[in-house]
Amino acid sequence: MNVAVDAMGGDHAPGVIVRGAFLAVSELGIDITLVGHEEAIAEELSSYRSADHITLHHCEEAVQMDEAPLKAVRKKKDASIRVAFGLVKRGEADAVVSAGNSGATLAAAVLTLGRLKGVDRPALASIFPGEKAPVVLIDVGANVDCRPAHLFQFGVMAHAFTTSILGVENPKIGLLSIGEERSKGNEQVRLARELFKESKLNFVGNVEGRDIFTGDVEIIVCDGFVGNVALKLSEGMGEVMTKSLQRELMSSLMGRASLLLGSRPLGRFKRKLDYEAYGGAPLLGINGVGIVCHGGSTPRAIKNAIKLAAQYVRDGGVDKMTGELNSIEAETFAS
Amino acid sequence: MNVAVDAMGGDHAPGVIVRGAFLAVSELGIDITLVGHEEAIAEELSSYRSADHITLHHCEEAVQMDEAPLKAVRKKKDASIRVAFGLVKRGEADAVVSAGNSGATLAAAVLTLGRLKGVDRPALASIFPGEKAPVVLIDVGANVDCRPAHLFQFGVMAHAFTTSILGVENPKIGLLSIGEERSKGNEQVRLARELFKESKLNFVGNVEGRDIFTGDVEIIVCDGFVGNVALKLSEGMGEVMTKSLQRELMSSLMGRASLLLGSRPLGRFKRKLDYEAYGGAPLLGINGVGIVCHGGSTPRAIKNAIKLAAQYVRDGGVDKMTGELNSIEAETFAS
Numbered sequence: 001m002n003v004a005v006d007a008m009g010g011d012h013a014p015g016v017i018v019r020g021a022f023l024a025v026s027e028l029g030i031d032i033t034l035v036g037h038e039e040a041i042a043e044e045l046s047s048y049r050s051a052d053h054i055t056l057h058h059c060e061e062a063v064q065m066d067e068a069p070l071k072a073v074r075k076k077k078d079a080s081i082r083v084a085f086g087l088v089k090r091g092e093a094d095a096v097v098s099a100g101n102s103g104a105t106l107a108a109a110v111l112t113l114g115r116l117k118g119v120d121r122p123a124l125a126s127i128f129p130g131e132k133a134p135v136v137l138i139d140v141g142a143n144v145d146c147r148p149a150h151l152f153q154f155g156v157m158a159h160a161f162t163t164s165i166l167g168v169e170n171p172k173i174g175l176l177s178i179g180e181e182r183s184k185g186n187e188q189v190r191l192a193r194e195l196f197k198e199s200k201l202n203f204v205g206n207v208e209g210r211d212i213f214t215g216d217v218e219i220i221v222c223d224g225f226v227g228n229v230a231l232k233l234s235e236g237m238g239e240v241m242t243k244s245l246q247r248e249l250m251s252s253l254m255g256r257a258s259l260l261l262g263s264r265p266l267g268r269f270k271r272k273l274d275y276e277a278y279g280g281a282p283l284l285g286i287n288g289v290g291i292v293c294h295g296g297s298t299p300r301a302i303k304n305a306i307k308l309a310a311q312y313v314r315d316g317g318v319d320k321m322t323g324e325l326n327s328i329e330a331e332t333f334a335s
Numbered sequence: 336m337n338v339a340v341d342a343m344g345g346d347h348a349p350g351v352i353v354r355g356a357f358l359a360v361s362e363l364g365i366d367i368t369l370v371g372h373e374e375a376i377a378e379e380l381s382s383y384r385s386a387d388h389i390t391l392h393h394c395e396e397a398v399q400m401d402e403a404p405l406k407a408v409r410k411k412k413d414a415s416i417r418v419a420f421g422l423v424k425r426g427e428a429d430a431v432v433s434a435g436n437s438g439a440t441l442a443a444a445v446l447t448l449g450r451l452k453g454v455d456r457p458a459l460a461s462i463f464p465g466e467k468a469p470v471v472l473i474d475v476g477a478n479v480d481c482r483p484a485h486l487f488q489f490g491v492m493a494h495a496f497t498t499s500i501l502g503v504e505n506p507k508i509g510l511l512s513i514g515e516e517r518s519k520g521n522e523q524v525r526l527a528r529e530l531f532k533e534s535k536l537n538f539v540g541n542v543e544g545r546d547i548f549t550g551d552v553e554i555i556v557c558d559g560f561v562g563n564v565a566l567k568l569s570e571g572m573g574e575v576m577t578k579s580l581q582r583e584l585m586s587s588l589m590g591r592a593s594l595l596l597g598s599r600p601l602g603r604f605k606r607k608l609d610y611e612a613y614g615g616a617p618l619l620g621i622n623g624v625g626i627v628c629h630g631g632s633t634p635r636a637i638k639n640a641i642k643l644a645a646q647y648v649r650d651g652g653v654d655k656m657t658g659e660l661n662s663i664e665a666e667t668f669a670s
Contacts, residue, residue: 178567209563209568213568214575233548233568237572252600257593257596
């Protein structure tokens with residue numbers, strides 16, 4: 001197993017990325033190819049005693065966070081994210097992990113590996129810690145302006161992912177809207193609803209923002225703008241709440257005693273809110289494995305994203321998804 | 336002070352609404368006019384010993400949650416929400432509170448009271464408990480398909496509200512998007528950004544979902560679809576997290592001891608997440624005062640919404656907003 005990691009992508013690249021790669025090597029026994037500028041990476045590598053199982057793959061360029069994704073990827077042929085997917089294309093790596101410009105990661109994946117059959121627009125899926133079960137939210141940022149047909153495809157891809165990778169049978173799918181009533185929601189959602197209703201998917205109708213945390217449905221479909229706002233909002237809320245809880249408890253003697261006694265259950269509570277545990281969001285619909293991480297990822301988040309990428313590869317995720325996509329397409333259009 | 340309360344609106348109407356009205360009368364000393372079907376309300380009223388300061392205003396109809404708002408309000412001339420705003424129009428009440436169909440509340444407000452000068456589309460503002468300061472999110476559900484010019488007007492209205500009612504000088508305004516970088520965001524947001532930049536408002540650029548909780552900006556502008564998803568998501572996340580914290584602490588002896596010792600700081604933490612404290616969202620841009628409550632509001636939430644309505648009236652909120660709108664319009668178009 002060899003995971004190509006975009007060493008130039010992320011707010012704290014390459015330092016944090018290199019550290020995450022080291023954690024993956026030592027804790028998970030995965031080989032890593034760090035893709036990026038030799039000098040910058042070598043400097044980071046020099047602070048570690050041994051770099052076994054880590055290979056450096058030099059490239060000259062990198063896509064910056066503020067660049068227009070598609071344009072940058074097309075222009076910069078030697079950008080780290082493009083080179084990383086190139087390694088997968090040539091069979092020199094099994095998957096890509098990047099904390100860089102997510103639009104550029106998407107563009108590089110499509111340009112280099114292509115899309116799976118039946119997929120017009122690959123999308124980012126994020127796994128939320130629902131109260132009853134994990135909830136897959138798709139899309140969380142790959143596609144900001146979507147047509148209803150794209151939303152439907154996101155549902156099909158998430159169905160395939162949830163069935164084949166997460167092992168959930170016949171997952172319930174909801175469309176993220178602003179009310180369960182049929183007349184509510186914007187034009188895009190109203191039209192997508194009809195497509196889902198005509199399909200063989202286990203579509204339950206509209207769901208609301210609160211359902212991302214209940215786990216009543218396993219899949220929630222929305223456009224990448226709404227999904228990204230939801231993702232960032234819940235990350236921010238989790239952080240603020242954890243800090244606020246600690247501050248309140250630390251502000252009194254009784255509270256500090258409470259913090260001491262309750263350290264284990266409080267720790268479990270904190271871990272539930274911990275988005276780093278998921279590491280990153282899988283890019284669904286590309287002909288390969290790519291995991292997109294938060295720009296501000298910690299080394300631990302990078303390590304967990306590498307772990308997710310390796311699991312995806314080991315599970316034969318892409319083949320399973322191809323099979324699911326074919327079977328759903330056949331069923332949907334046969335009806 | 337007399338607040339007209341739509342007794343037929345909400346998931347648990349009229350029972351919960353009547354109970355909320357009683358709380359408002361006894362705790363706040365506000366007179367209430369309950370608008371709705373006499374029989375249904377009288378039955379609820381009969382379980383209370385005294386109905387002092389509560390008037391019943393009969394009407395035959397009500398707008399249901401699943402009706403198309405504008406159509407329903409136009410057709411049902413005797414619907415409770417329309418009759419309630421009619422009371423304000425005739426000077427028989429000072430404000431309206433409703434937990435019913437929010438689109439119908441908006442439509443009835445515009446139809447009956449009209450819009451303030453310079454406002455094309457009234458919008459719903461919700462006050463979030465930011466880490467540093469409260470954050471006003473606008474729109475949270477009144478307008479699902481918006482043009483860039485509408486987003487700009489939401490910003491102007493929120494500026495007026497935050498300045499005149501919350502007393503914040505020169506509040507910072509951000510546009511909710513999916514990245515701080517200029518190239519990110521959908522078409523609607525990219526165009527709205529230009530309008531804000533050309534104005535005299537204290538516009539800081541794009542903000543992300545996480546900023547709803549930091550309080551780095553005082554106002555966050557988005558369309559009503561995204562805003563409503565954000566509102567419902569944070570409500571749901573707050574509930575799930577509070578339950579999860581309690582469950583974790585109750586699961587062990589040490590945790591239960593911790594819960595006992597930390598009851599006061601934990602209570603303060605819980606209140607911070609308590610959306611009922613805000614009661615409802617003010618409808619900005621109408622020529623009067625209307626507060627929209629969550630369909631699933633508790634009696635306490637209804638009471639707090641009545642309190643907010645009364646404060647808005649006492650502060651002369653509508654006059655102050657008219658003044659602010661005029662001065663911003665003059666400034667913006669003079670530049």
